[in-house]
Amino acid sequence: MSVIAIANQKGGCGKTTTAVNLASAVAVNSKRVLLIDLDPQSHATLGLNIESQNSIYNVLSTYTSEKLTLKDIIVNVEANFDVAPANILLGTLEQELSDEIGRELKLFEAIKEIESDYDYILIDCPPNLGILTVNAIRAAQEVIIPVEPSRFSLIGVDRLLEIIDLISTRLNHPVKYRLLITMFDSRLRHSFQILNAIKEKYSANLFKTIIHTNVKLKEASLSGQSAVTYAKYSRGSKDYFYLASEIMYRKEASLDNIMRQMVKEKVKQLGEITFSLQNPNAQEVYIVGDFNNWKASEENKLSRNNGGSWVKRLTLRPGTYHYKFVVDGEWQEDPSNPNKEENNFGGYNSLIEI
Incomplete structure (x- = not known):
């Protein structure tokens, strides 16, 4: 099972769009996927038209009147695609957990109970570097950092990388990361200039797939669906299908290298x-x-x-x-x-x- 956090403290970079549509694209490939909405704004939950009284807050909080497990709150939205929804109460967790010992392990421990049920667990992080984001990174093996090609696109990336490094060293939990170019408009020369700057700085940690600007991605969210369901053949859907393929094949890279060597011999x-x-x-x-x-x-x-x-x-x-x-x-x-x-x-x- 792979746990992937999708994080960037800068808003408007396509973080939730990536979380929802990547999860859906992986699920279409017959993989069991859980998307955990860890953002108090609940954009992933709302974008999939989920209405639920219980949320991930009831799983992580010690003050909730109804303590639940992930299995208790999971909602199925598509074939092979489940969601652990969020609500506004998540915003109080930062203060609730501030003095609690082991607060950074809350999500990790919750995931351990259901890890055999899924092939992939994706976590949509809030747009900050608080305790919720730390929980997500501690629970994950990899972090996807969505970055749109704008002048301020890299603001916060270095700070996020510091947090990842801190978790890797102090908590003895190595975490890989990769940047994902999102909202790319190939009609603009400026887009290519920013893209080249990102490649120059992060070439070793950059997805080959690029997510292009596509109106169907916004329309799908407004309709309460993933773009993969709403407009399967749209440019946006195809980009996320390609991203899903890149992630799934990378997961099996070590085994693939061994097999290719055997074939070569x-x-x-x-x-x-x-x-x-x-x-x-x-x-x-x-x-x-x-x-x-x-x-x-x-x-x-x-x-x-x-x-x-x-x-x-x-x-x-x-x-x-x-x-x-x-x-x-x-x-x-x-x-x-x-x-x-x-x-x-x-x-x-x-x-x-x-």
């Missing part, structure tokens, strides 16, 4: 294939497909030649493969390959046979 007859893409305006291009678990890593990055073409030569065993290019965070088909096949996300994958 055993397979003797291999074929070579050159993938190419003409796009002189692109900043970076990756090739992802069945042959690399759809993982956009440095070893799958294309090289750019003087003519503006991007090229990558791979050695593959004979067979049929589905693949796509990831161009500046956007997944697209191979325009030079007419062979395509519809995928589960409502789009198409390019198809090649070796």
